Amino acid sequence: MEGFKSLINYISNPTILFTAILVGFPFVFPPNDWFYNVNKKLKIDKLWTKKGLFVMVAVTIVFFVFGLGDSDFRSIVLKPDNVPISGLIILLIFFTWLSMSQAYENDKLMDEGKPVDEYYEAPNDKVLVWPDLVYVELISLVLFSAFMLIWSIGLPAPIEQPANPSESPNPAKAPWYFLGLQEMLVYYDPWYAGVVLPSLIIVGLMAIPYIDRDPNGSGFYSYKNRKLSASIYLFGWLVLWNVLIVIGTFLRGPNWGFFGPFEYWDSHRLEALTNVNLSELFYVKWLAMGLPSNILLREAPGLIIMFIILGVLPVLLAKTLLKKFYDELGYSRYAIFVSLMILGVLLPVKMYLRWFFNLKYVISMPEYFFNF
Amino acid sequence: MSEKKSILEKISEGQVWKSIFRGGGVPTTRRQRMMVVLNSVFLHLHPVRLPKHAVKLKFTWCMGGLSFFLFLILTISGILLMFYYRPTIEYAYTDIIDLTEQVPFGIMREIHRWGAHAMVIAVWLHMFRVFMTGSYKPPREFNWSVGVILLVLTLLLSFTGYLLPWDQLAIWAIAVGSNMAGATPFLGSEGPGASLLAIGDVNFITKASDARFGLIGGRFLGEATLLRFYVLHCIGLPFIIMIFMAVHFWRIRKDGGISTPV
Amino acid sequence: MSEEVKTKIRIRPPAALGKVQEEISAPRRSIISWIAVGWLAFVAAAGGFFTMILRFFFPNVLFEPVQTFRAGFPDDYTIGEVDLRWKEKFGVWMVRNDDGIYALSTVCTHLGCTPNWQPSGQKFKCPCHGSGFRITGIHFEGPAPRPLERYKITLADNGEIIVDKTQKYQEEKGQWNDPEAFLKV
Ligand code: HEM
Numbered sequence: 145m146e147g148f149k150s151l152i153n154y155i156s157n158p159t160i161l162f163t164a165i166l167v168g169f170p171f172v173f174p175p176n177d178w179f180y181n182v183n184k185k186l187k188i189d190k191l192w193t194k195k196g197l198f199v200m201v202a203v204t205i206v207f208f209v210f211g212l213g214d215s216d217f218r219s220i221v222l223k224p225d226n227v228p229i230s231g232l233i234i235l236l237i238f239f240t241w242l243s244m245s246q247a248y249e250n251d252k253l254m255d256e257g258k259p260v261d262e263y264y265e266a267p268n269d270k271v272l273v274w275p276d277l278v279y280v281e282l283i284s285l286v287l288f289s290a291f292m293l294i295w296s297i298g299l300p301a302p303i304e305q306p307a308n309p310s311e312s313p314n315p316a317k318a319p320w321y322f323l324g325l326q327e328m329l330v331y332y333d334p335w336y337a338g339v340v341l342p343s344l345i346i347v348g349l350m351a352i353p354y355i356d357r358d359p360n361g362s363g364f365y366s367y368k369n370r371k372l373s374a375s376i377y378l379f380g381w382l383v384l385w386n387v388l389i390v391i392g393t394f395l396r397g398p399n400w401g402f403f404g405p406f407e408y409w410d411s412h413r414l415e416a417l418t419n420v421n422l423s424e425l426f427y428v429k430w431l432a433m434g435l436p437s438n439i440l441l442r443e444a445p446g447l448i449i450m451f452i453i454l455g456v457l458p459v460l461l462a463k464t465l466l467k468k469f470y471d472e473l474g475y476s477r478y479a480i481f482v483s484l485m486i487l488g489v490l491l492p493v494k495m496y497l498r499w500f501f502n503l504k505y506v507i508s509m510p511e512y513f514f515n516f
Numbered sequence: 517m518s519e520k521k522s523i524l525e526k527i528s529e530g531q532v533w534k535s536i537f538r539g540g541g542v543p544t545t546r547r548q549r550m551m552v553v554l555n556s557v558f559l560h561l562h563p564v565r566l567p568k569h570a571v572k573l574k575f576t577w578c579m580g581g582l583s584f585f586l587f588l589i590l591t592i593s594g595i596l597l598m599f600y601y602r603p604t605i606e607y608a609y610t611d612i613i614d615l616t617e618q619v620p621f622g623i624m625r626e627i628h629r630w631g632a633h634a635m636v637i638a639v640w641l642h643m644f645r646v647f648m649t650g651s652y653k654p655p656r657e658f659n660w661s662v663g664v665i666l667l668v669l670t671l672l673l674s675f676t677g678y679l680l681p682w683d684q685l686a687i688w689a690i691a692v693g694s695n696m697a698g699a700t701p702f703l704g705s706e707g708p709g710a711s712l713l714a715i716g717d718v719n720f721i722t723k724a725s726d727a728r729f730g731l732i733g734g735r736f737l738g739e740a741t742l743l744r745f746y747v748l749h750c751i752g753l754p755f756i757i758m759i760f761m762a763v764h765f766w767r768i769r770k771d772g773g774i775s776t777p778v
Numbered sequence: 779m780s781e782e783v784k785t786k787i788r789i790r791p792p793a794a795l796g797k798v799q800e801e802i803s804a805p806r807r808s809i810i811s812w813i814a815v816g817w818l819a820f821v822a823a824a825g826g827f828f829t830m831i832l833r834f835f836f837p838n839v840l841f842e843p844v845q846t847f848r849a850g851f852p853d854d855y856t857i858g859e860v861d862l863r864w865k866e867k868f869g870v871w872m873v874r875n876d877d878g879i880y881a882l883s884t885v886c887t888h889l890g891c892t893p894n895w896q897p898s899g900q901k902f903k904c905p906c907h908g909s910g911f912r913i914t915g916i917h918f919e920g921p922a923p924r925p926l927e928r929y930k931i932t933l934a935d936n937g938e939i940i941v942d943k944t945q946k947y948q949e950e951k952g953q954w955n956d957p958e959a960f961l962k963v
């Protein structure tokens with residue numbers, strides 16, 4: 145039992161957990177034909193059958209029930225504000241399953257040359273809003289109200305000590321729906337993680353329909369014909385948003401350190417981690433000289449790398465790997481698409497650089513509040 | 517015609533009923549049922565007829581509807597809370613405590629708080645389903661963008677509400693959140709580029725004139741912050757979100773109703 | 779309706795202008811430029827209104843606590859220790875070393891939480907995202923981008939220490955060498 149708990153604690157370590165998710169993801173949500181075939185061959189698509197749902201939900205519930213026997217786990221999971229997140233985990237599993245199972249079902253129907261499940265023959269297959277829809281609405285409304293009532297009676301809303309500006313709670317967390325962003329704050333400076341990144345997410349979401357312009361596949365669940373866009377979206381939504389929220393809620397403890405789900409939140413646990421900037425690595429460690437006093441010279445390594453990544457790489461990709469996209473999307477759409485993708489990929493990249501090389505900033509100009 | 521009429525039928529054919537629900541009578545025929553929808557300002561958000569998959573839970577998950585329903589619940593419970601809550605540092609915290617302890621049926625706060633959590637989740641899941649059914653594709657691109665704005669507004673509503681209890685949870689979440697505004701490029705006093713906007717020695721973007729200040733109404737979290745967040749939470753943002761919801765619903769109809777396979 | 783009447787209706791200017799133009803002549807230059815001026819004025823006025831609304835959020839007078847306080851005498855502070863007595867009220871740590879005293883801001887340079895002094899590790903540790911600062915205020919771990927700020931610290935005529943929080947000194951700008959950032963004792 146204890147062995148199992150320490151195993152879970154061990155694999156909850158972000159390096160392992162995140163790497164596992166990163167590697168596993170394309171097999172579960174294949175972005176291209178190759179992964180898709182592997183997905184089919186390894187029968188990973190069995191996840192989207194009724195049995196698959198049963199297994200996924202059962203494993204999650206057993207894990208939670210088992211975990212509740214542990215006092216450390218209990219104290220985190222049963223915090224009133226964290227309860228919705230446990231709910232969110234189950235909901236995410238269920239709704240991911242619900243959409244993927246219908247998508248794979250429809251893919252099969254289309255392979256067989258049959259119309260998809262949502263297909264209907266206008267106008268014969270239309271139903272009247274009264275009574276067909278109004279009743280569904282009424283019933284959902286009543287059931288949901290009952291659910292809200294029970295939830296509200298059963299779980300008191302939290303209220304902590306009165307505000308005290310000189311005493312930050314340890315750990316101090318943003319509201320749970322922003323914990324994904326707060327996680328990014330560990331790796332990026334506030335101007336980027338707190339302002340630019342959210343703006344990019346908003347712009348990126350709005351850009352989706354203007355970049356994925358394939359008119360097919362609208363109005364029914366499907367996966368096979370829109371592997372790439374679906375996979376990208378699912379990666380952003382499930383991994384970069386929700387997994388980070390779960391990590392931020394359950395695995396981030398005092399002093400913003402990582403704690404396994406069965407680990408005691410010890411606020412005196414000392415972690416010596418000294419972070420270095422790329423300029424220090426480059427000049428001091430590799431060239432064994434002092435930092436140049438000229439800022440631009442000092443930050444030249446980082447500036448050059450960023451220029452290559454954001455300025456040169458997109459052009460190279462347009463000529464090689466992503467030529468198809470460039471031809472399809474045209475100049476401006478391509479530029480937006482590639483920039484968003486690159487900045488998105490940089491998020492996990494920076495996490496790894498921090499974990500493995502203690503890298504703090506690629507570009508560090510605290511004089512101008514400009515650190516990246 | 518000496519059939520016995522049920523009470524419901526009698527009432528529904530009386531003058532009062534007829535005057536309220538244009539037409540009157542229990543809608544049984546196809547025509548009557550269509551008229552019911554057309555004749556009501558509320559039901560008229562709907563089309564008269566729908567493709568059959570659109571009424572199935574497994575297609576829409578009812579998440580858009582639920583988001584809207586939650587918005588209504590939050591509006592009502594929020595208005596009730598306003599009867600007791602005073603947005604000042606002196607009273608805010610104690611008013612919240614009193615609200616739970618001294619007011620009969622004091623679960624309004626729970627309904628409001630858990631409802632807010634639920635709305636965030638519902639909006640996320642709604643977006644998820646819209647993506648998975650490819651419903652953002654033409655002609656619904658614009659409505660997807662309106663949806664993104666609704667999502668942002670939902671989060672902002674939640675965030676501004678988080679401060680109002682004025683407890684430790686509240687102020688530190690808002691302290692961290694509003695300090696990020698101070699790091700806005702060019703417009704925040706601790707953001708990159710702000711020093712470029714100075715003329716000679718005169719800094720225009722300072723702690724007392726930057727984006728963060730505009731948000732919290734001072735250089736420190738305080739009375740002004742609470743008031744600003746209160747007004748945004750209770751009036752400003754709900755007002756804006758209602759406008760966008762109206763556009764959202766209107767465009768669903770104009771873009772051809774719930775998306776269908778072509 | 780005859781063809782003629784139809785076209786007339788089509789070219790009629792908005793009734794609000796009061797005059798029904800029977801014939802359209804090619805619009806003259808002067809009219810176009812007046813329209814441009816009109817639109818420009820409209821845009822400028824609208825811009826003006828928005829600026830007004832924006833400016834409305836930045837009042838001229840702030841009701842905020844006093845920023846200067848007397849912090850006792852230098853001898854009240856022990857060498858090598860971080861003094862917490864002004865933390866609650868004014869958000870200042872007083873630190874005395876062999877050479878003198880400095881007043882450190884208790885605001886984490888990351889996102890403004892209040893770090894805790896950990897005597898065991900000899901560091902200020904921020905609970906929000908884990909930044910660590912040495913006793914000098916220099917950051918060495920976590921996401922904080924720069925050292926803690928120091929406040930202006932001077933002696934009054936009677937030998938009392940005066941801390942002025944309106945004046946701050948940032949290490950990365952080389953301001954800690956300023957004589958008023960450090961009180962020599
Ligand atoms: C306050 C938040 C929102 C409310 C109250 C709301 C409400 C609704 C409702 C009632 C529908 C009808 C179909 C359904 O229930 O699925 C709908 C459809 C739609 N929503 Fe939303 N929505 C919200 C946020 C969003 C967001 C965040 C997005 C996407 C970014 C979005 C994009 C769409 C689109 C594209 C449709 C058309 C779907 C179709 O035709 O199949 N909405 N919305």
Ligand code: FES
Binds near residue numbers: 889
């Ligand atoms: S506020 Fe101190 S580390 Fe983020």
